[in-house]
Amino acid sequence: MIQTHFAIILSGISSFLFAQDFSYHLDPVARLTFSSVVYSVGDTAGGSDCWGYVDRKGNDYAIMGILDGTAIVRVNDLKVIATVPGPMERDPYFHRDMMTYGDYLYICHEMTGTNEGIQIIDLSTLPDSIRYVDTINRSDAGGQSANTSHNLFVDESTGMLYTVRKYANGVRLLSLKDPEKPQDVGIIETPDAHDVFSRNDTVFVAEGWNGSFSIWDAKEMKSSPSLLARVGIPSGGYVHTVWTTADGNYLMTAEETSRRTMKIWDITNFDDIEMVGEYLGSSNLAHNIHIKHNLAFVSHYSSGAIVVDISDPANPVEVANFDTYTASDESTYLGAWGIYPFSPNGYVYVSNAEGHLDILRFREESLSIHMSSETFPERISLGNNFPNPFNGETSISVSISSEREVSLEVFNALGIRVATVFNGSLPAGDYSFRWQSGGMPSGIYFARLSSSSIVQSVKMLHLK
Known part of the structure; x- marks a missing residue:
C-alpha cells in the first residue's frame, strides 16, 4: 500500500x-449497487470494468461502467458525482472500459447508440462536476469503422492511447499530444484482439481465440509497428488479459476459460520467451489482472478479488482475497469483473457483473521482529x-x-x-x-x- x-x-x-515478513489484507469499506438485468439464473448484466482517479484536492474517485453509462463515485462520501451517458444497444452485457490520462478520462464501449465511440471527459472540475469534452467515432487509420471497441489502454509515459479495433482484428493507435483531440497515427493488425497493454510503446496484445499473445514495437514507426514476438499458449483458452511487471521483465496473462491458469512469462529476451510460473484461484476462472509492484491484483469472477505475490515468478502465492460473490464459487461469469489497485490512499475498487461496486482498502502489515x-x-x-x-x-x-x-x-x-x-x-x-x-x-x-x-x-x- x-x-x-x-x-x-x-x-x-x-x-x-x-x-522480516508481511501479511496482506483486503478490508471492506463500502458497497454501492447499481441497476442490473437478470436474464436467467446465473446470467446477469449490471457492471463492467472500473478505474480510479484522484483530484487535485486529494479526493479519491471510483469509476465504473454500468448499464446506462459510466458512474463516477466520490469515495469519501460515496456520492455519485455524475453518470456519463453511454450507448446501450446491441450488447446485452454492456461492456465498457476506461482509463485516465492526467485529468482526462477515456471510455470505450461495445454498444452502439448515445455517445457511441471513445468518450473524452475532463475530470479537472471535480469535486463538484465533470466536463464532457467530445466523442470520437470516426474511422481509424486503416479505414475501419471505429464506433465500438472492447478495450483501451493509455501509455502515460508516451502519451499514446491504444484501443482494440471494432472487429477485434488489431489495435488502433492515437496520439494524446492534445488530450481533447486524439489523433490517429496507425494500426496494428492481428488475427484476433481482446485486450491491449503498452509499456513505453512496446505493445502487448492478448489475441483471444487465436490462443496467443503478441508483442509489437511502436516506438519509432507508429504508423506501422513491427512484430517483435508472437507466443502460442499450449492448450490455450481464450487469451483475455496481458500486463507486465514494472521492470518489464515479466508478462502475466489470463485466459477467460475455465481451468486455464494465469501464466507468468519471462520476456527479458523476445527471441526466447519462456513460461516460468502459473496460478489459478478456487473458482478456476480468472478475468482481469493489474500488477502493482510485486503483487498481481486479479478480478477472479466468483472467487472475488484476489492478490497474488509474484516476487518469485516461478512460485506465485495468493496472499489476500475478498469474496465479492458469496452465492457460489463455481466457474461462471459472475462476480468480480474489474479491479483497480492504484489508489495512492490504498483503496481497491472491484466492479461486479451484478452491478455492485465494492470499495476495499488494501493493507500491508509488517511481521518484522526487532531485537x-x-x-x-x-x-x-x-x-x-x-x-x-x-x-x-x-x-x-x-x-x-x-x-x-x-x-x-x-x-x-x-x-x-x-x-x-x-x-x-x-x-x-x-x-x-x-x-x-x-x-x-x-x-x-x-x-x-x-x-x-x-x-x-x-x-x-x-x-x-
Missing part, C-alpha cells in the same frame, strides 16, 4: 537482529516535495539520522518506475533532491524512499 508521509522511529542498530542490546532513535523521513503542484522541476527532501543505503525513486499512477533520483549511501543529515520531469505527461506521481525494511511515499502533482 502506498502511504502518505510519516516518520519512522526504529530501535538501535548495535547487536541488531532482524527478521537489540542497545536502543537509540534512528530516524528516516521523506518530506513533501516543493513546489507541489510543479511544472518541470520539484525538490524532494530526505532526512536520516545515521549513515545508510537509500533509494529515492519516482513512480507514475500505474506503479511504473519512471525515474531513479538517487541510489546509494548517505551519511546522517538533511538532503534536498531535485527531480526534473522532462517530457513526462501531466498527472499524479509518487516519490518513494526505501531503505532496508522502510518504505515511504509522497504524492506529487505534475502540471504542464
Whole structure:
C-alpha cells in the first residue's frame, strides 16, 4: 500500500537482529449497487470494468461502467458525482472500459447508440462536476469503422492511447499530444484482439481465440509497428488479459476459460520467451489482472478479488482475497469483473457483473521482529516535495539520522518506475533532491524512499 508521509522511529542498530515478513489484507469499506438485468439464473448484466482517479484536492474517485453509462463515485462520501451517458444497444452485457490520462478520462464501449465511440471527459472540475469534452467515432487509420471497441489502454509515459479495433482484428493507435483531440497515427493488425497493454510503446496484445499473445514495437514507426514476438499458449483458452511487471521483465496473462491458469512469462529476451510460473484461484476462472509492484491484483469472477505475490515468478502465492460473490464459487461469469489497485490512499475498487461496486482498502502489515542490546532513535523521513503542484522541476527532501543505503525513486499512477533520483549511501543529515520531469505527461506521481525494511511515499502533482 502506498502511504502518505510519516516518520519512522526504529530501535538501535548495535547487536541488531532482524527478521522480516508481511501479511496482506483486503478490508471492506463500502458497497454501492447499481441497476442490473437478470436474464436467467446465473446470467446477469449490471457492471463492467472500473478505474480510479484522484483530484487535485486529494479526493479519491471510483469509476465504473454500468448499464446506462459510466458512474463516477466520490469515495469519501460515496456520492455519485455524475453518470456519463453511454450507448446501450446491441450488447446485452454492456461492456465498457476506461482509463485516465492526467485529468482526462477515456471510455470505450461495445454498444452502439448515445455517445457511441471513445468518450473524452475532463475530470479537472471535480469535486463538484465533470466536463464532457467530445466523442470520437470516426474511422481509424486503416479505414475501419471505429464506433465500438472492447478495450483501451493509455501509455502515460508516451502519451499514446491504444484501443482494440471494432472487429477485434488489431489495435488502433492515437496520439494524446492534445488530450481533447486524439489523433490517429496507425494500426496494428492481428488475427484476433481482446485486450491491449503498452509499456513505453512496446505493445502487448492478448489475441483471444487465436490462443496467443503478441508483442509489437511502436516506438519509432507508429504508423506501422513491427512484430517483435508472437507466443502460442499450449492448450490455450481464450487469451483475455496481458500486463507486465514494472521492470518489464515479466508478462502475466489470463485466459477467460475455465481451468486455464494465469501464466507468468519471462520476456527479458523476445527471441526466447519462456513460461516460468502459473496460478489459478478456487473458482478456476480468472478475468482481469493489474500488477502493482510485486503483487498481481486479479478480478477472479466468483472467487472475488484476489492478490497474488509474484516476487518469485516461478512460485506465485495468493496472499489476500475478498469474496465479492458469496452465492457460489463455481466457474461462471459472475462476480468480480474489474479491479483497480492504484489508489495512492490504498483503496481497491472491484466492479461486479451484478452491478455492485465494492470499495476495499488494501493493507500491508509488517511481521518484522526487532531485537537489540542497545536502543537509540534512528530516524528516516521523506518530506513533501516543493513546489507541489510543479511544472518541470520539484525538490524532494530526505532526512536520516545515521549513515545508510537509500533509494529515492519516482513512480507514475500505474506503479511504473519512471525515474531513479538517487541510489546509494548517505551519511546522517538533511538532503534536498531535485527531480526534473522532462517530457513526462501531466498527472499524479509518487516519490518513494526505501531503505532496508522502510518504505515511504509522497504524492506529487505534475502540471504542464
